[in-house]
Amino acid sequence: MLSKEEIEKGLHTQWAGRNMICLESTDSTNVQVKHLAQRGAAHGTVVVAESQSAGRGRLGRKWESPAGSNLYFSLLLRENIVPQKASMLTLVMGLALQEAIEQVCGIETKIKWPNDIVLDGRKIAGILTEMYFKEDNSAYVIIGTGVNVKAQDFVPQLENKAAFLENTCKEPVSREALLAKILECFEGKVALFIKTMDFSLLRQSYNEVLVNCGREVRVLDPAGEYTGTAQGINEEGELLVRRPDGTVEKVYAGEVSVRGVYGYV
Numbered sequence: 509m510l511s512k513e514e515i516e517k518g519l520h521t522q523w524a525g526r527n528m529i530c531l532e533s534t535d536s537t538n539v540q541v542k543h544l545a546q547r548g549a550a551h552g553t554v555v556v557a558e559s560q561s562a563g564r565g566r567l568g569r570k571w572e573s574p575a576g577s578n579l580y581f582s583l584l585l586r587e588n589i590v591p592q593k594a595s596m597l598t599l600v601m602g603l604a605l606q607e608a609i610e611q612v613c614g615i616e617t618k619i620k621w622p623n624d625i626v627l628d629g630r631k632i633a634g635i636l637t638e639m640y641f642k643e644d645n646s647a648y649v650i651i652g653t654g655v656n657v658k659a660q661d662f663v664p665q666l667e668n669k670a671a672f673l674e675n676t677c678k679e680p681v682s683r684e685a686l687l688a689k690i691l692e693c694f695e696g697k698v699a700l701f702i703k704t705m706d707f708s709l710l711r712q713s714y715n716e717v718l719v720n721c722g723r724e725v726r727v728l729d730p731a732g733e734y735t736g737t738a739q740g741i742n743e744e745g746e747l748l749v750r751r752p753d754g755t756v757e758k759v760y761a762g763e764v765s766v767r768g769v770y771g772y773v
């Protein structure tokens with residue numbers, strides 16, 4: 509079982525995870541944080557679970573969440589929420605994950621815009637950001653993150669799609685230390701984000717670890733699919749994609765997925 513004590517021992521944050529709830533199993537940690545938020549839970553509340561029976565991905569997709577080997581957690585944000593900018597928080601969490609994985613496991617992962625962390629072309633972590641409005645029209649945001657740590661009893665259909673930290677790291681990964689580091693990295697990065705309410709201060713480091721940069725991508729836009737070359741993100745966190753005719757599209761993270769032309773990355 510994940511140990512709350514261990515997580516808190518390694519936690520060097522001011523607010524992220526200062527209210528931490530560890531569950532053995534749940535439907536979805538995002539759903540649990542939403543219930544807590546409705547009852548007034550504090551900014552920075554985290555719910556972490558050993559397993560999820562209804563782990564969610566984006567656009568109604570599923571997140572496989574077997575017990576005992578991975579990280580599934582959600583973080584509640586109630587302060588400094590600007591609804592039009594909320595989707596950028598996914599990118600902030602992506603950067604935090606990339607950095608924390610490197611610091612704790614010594615593994616260099618990449619970000620696949622907007623919400624995947626990849627290792628050797630396979631998905632090692634995913635992020636689901638959801639926003640809700642209260643009756644007074646103020647908003648809160650829930651950032652849910654799943655990180656694959658150990659390939660144990662995993663679903664066969666993800667065999668060629670999913671990556672696991674321990675397959676590369678070789679040594680056992682402390683999920684407690686990793687979660688504490690992710691929250692610390694997130695707190696630092698979100699402070700930079702809030703300073704300008706855009707990616708001015710984070711864009712360069714983001715583009716350095718963006719797997720899409722310079723690659724041919726297929727943009728799955730509900731308004732119509734197209735292909736082009738990804739150029740990196742701009743200060744609004746949009747992915748710049750140059751079409752064959754030279755025009756540059758700004759892809760907004762909301763409802764869009766991006767795939768490699770020849771595969772997932």
Ligand code: BT5
Pocket residue numbers: 535536537538539560562563564565566567569570571572573579580581582623624631632633634635636652653654656666669670671
């Ligand atoms: C995501 O969606 O990547 C967001 C995943 C967020 C999961 C966390 S866990 C804690 C919190 N509580 C929740 O209920 N959710 C959040 P998306 O980009 O739509 O990717 C989903 C797709 O990834 C699926 O359709 C599968 O193809 C693949 N997939 C599912 N489970 C996976 C896993 N464990 N590892 C790698 N790929 C997976």
